[in-house]
Amino acid sequence: MSRHPLKRLPVLVLAGVLSAGLSACGEVPQVTVYEQGQYRGKTDTRPWEDSEFKGDRAAWEKALKQRARNQSEYNRIQ
Amino acid sequence: MGRMKFLCDAERCIECNGCVTACKNEHEVPWGVNRRRVVTMNDGVPGERSISVACMHCSDAPCMAVCPTDCFYKTEDGVVLHDKDKCIGCGYCFFACPFGAPQFPNGQAAFGARGKMDKCTFCAGGPEETGSQAEYDKYGSNRLAQGKLPLCAEMCSTKALLAGDANVVADIFRERVLRRGTGAEVWGWDAAYGGGEQKRERKREGQS
Numbered sequence: 465m466s467r468h469p470l471k472r473l474p475v476l477v478l479a480g481v482l483s484a485g486l487s488a489c490g491e492v493p494q495v496t497v498y499e500q501g502q503y504r505g506k507t508d509t510r511p512w513e514d515s516e517f518k519g520d521r522a523a524w525e526k527a528l529k530q531r532a533r534n535q536s537e538y539n540r541i542q
Numbered sequence: 543m544g545r546m547k548f549l550c551d552a553e554r555c556i557e558c559n560g561c562v563t564a565c566k567n568e569h570e571v572p573w574g575v576n577r578r579r580v581v582t583m584n585d586g587v588p589g590e591r592s593i594s595v596a597c598m599h600c601s602d603a604p605c606m607a608v609c610p611t612d613c614f615y616k617t618e619d620g621v622v623l624h625d626k627d628k629c630i631g632c633g634y635c636f637f638a639c640p641f642g643a644p645q646f647p648n649g650q651a652a653f654g655a656r657g658k659m660d661k662c663t664f665c666a667g668g669p670e671e672t673g674s675q676a677e678y679d680k681y682g683s684n685r686l687a688q689g690k691l692p693l694c695a696e697m698c699s700t701k702a703l704l705a706g707d708a709n710v711v712a713d714i715f716r717e718r719v720l721r722r723g724t725g726a727e728v729w730g731w732d733a734a735y736g737g738g739e740q741k742r743e744r745k746r747e748g749q750s
Contacts, residue, residue: 501606503615505625508669510618515672515687527689532706535695536714538721 545601545620546664546686547708548695549715550593553722554702557582557592561694561703565596568665568693569682575645577662578694594694594703597622597643597662605635605644619686620708621666626658626680635659664705665692 511517512524533539557580565571565578578596599622606614606622613628614635636644636659647657658680667684670677677684685693695705704711 501609501612503625504612505615505628506669508615508617508623508667509672511666511672511684511687513672515684517687517689524689528686528691529707529710531689531691531696532704532710533714535691535701535704535706535711536717537701538717 545708546599546666546706547620547711548594548596548598548664548692549704549711550595551702551704551715551718552591552593554700555580555592555594556700556702558699560697560699561594564693564697565662568685569663570678571660571682572647575647575660577643577645577660594698595641595643596694597639597664598641599662599664604638604640608634608638610634615669617666619666621664621686623663623666623668623681624659624661625669626660629658631657631659633659662692665690 510521512521513519517524517527559580562576562578562580566576569577571577578594580592580594582590582592584590599620601620603614603616603622605624606616609624610632611628611630613625614622615624616622631646633644633646636642636646643661644659645661646659663681665683665685667673667677667687668681670680672684672687685691690696692705695703698704704714
């Protein structure tokens with residue numbers, strides 16, 4: 465007793481569709497998640513510490529600002 | 543205090559390379575390493591422009607983003623520095639930097655000896671004891687801790703290169719641009735040192 469080969473066609477098609485549909489379930493997300501790195505080196509002292517300013521931030525800022533303003537020759541000739 | 547920034551006035555820069563020399567001398571930078579260099583466009587053609595380029599101490603620095611060992615850090619004043627003890631000399635920062643600021647000491651290999659990266663520190667030293675010999679050997683002198691600005695800017699003979707707090711630098715440049723005027727053909731001595739408002743002032747006073 466032999467079965468007609470065309471009778472197995474719907475089963476084969478159904479199996480194909482199912483396997484194609486399920487293939488997406490095996491997808492692994494490939495989008496990289498970037499993480500913000502953290503500095504891993506030695507800690508540094510701030511410029512107004514450990515120096516001639518001895519922790520006086522305001523004095524350091526004042527000195528630096530004055531120095532920066534002196535770059536303008538218009539300030540120097542006035 | 544805001545952010546420390548460099549600004550190079552292309553109208554004033556005369557390509558003297560004084561900034562480059564000052565930097566190399568101040569920090570005793572080795573052969574093959576140029577923390578700062580002068581780039582000239584249309585060299586020899588009327589209207590040529592030169593600008594002095596070094597690390598721009600970016601607000602969102604790409605070198606910091608790509609470093610695999612996270613050896614970069616930013617100070618409270620916006621200066622981008624790095625720890626040479628953590629650096630593996632991979633060169634990623636060099637590829638990421640749009641200004642070509644990261645430098646590698648010359649060696650036997652084509653791309654340096656993959657030594658420690660070296661770059662402009664805004665004369666702020668590095669993560670070693672301030673003013674120590676170790677700091678000088680690795681990063682150069684720490685002028686910022688002495689209340690001084692980077693030597694390249696302070697040495698600039700035409701004051702094309704400005705350094706310091708961004709607001710102060712912007713104010714200086716704004717005043718300069720207003721005084722010298724603007725236009726399509728702004729070039730030369732008058733453009734750099736005041737041909738616009740200053741000249742008109744002199745004319746009004748009958749001096750010229």
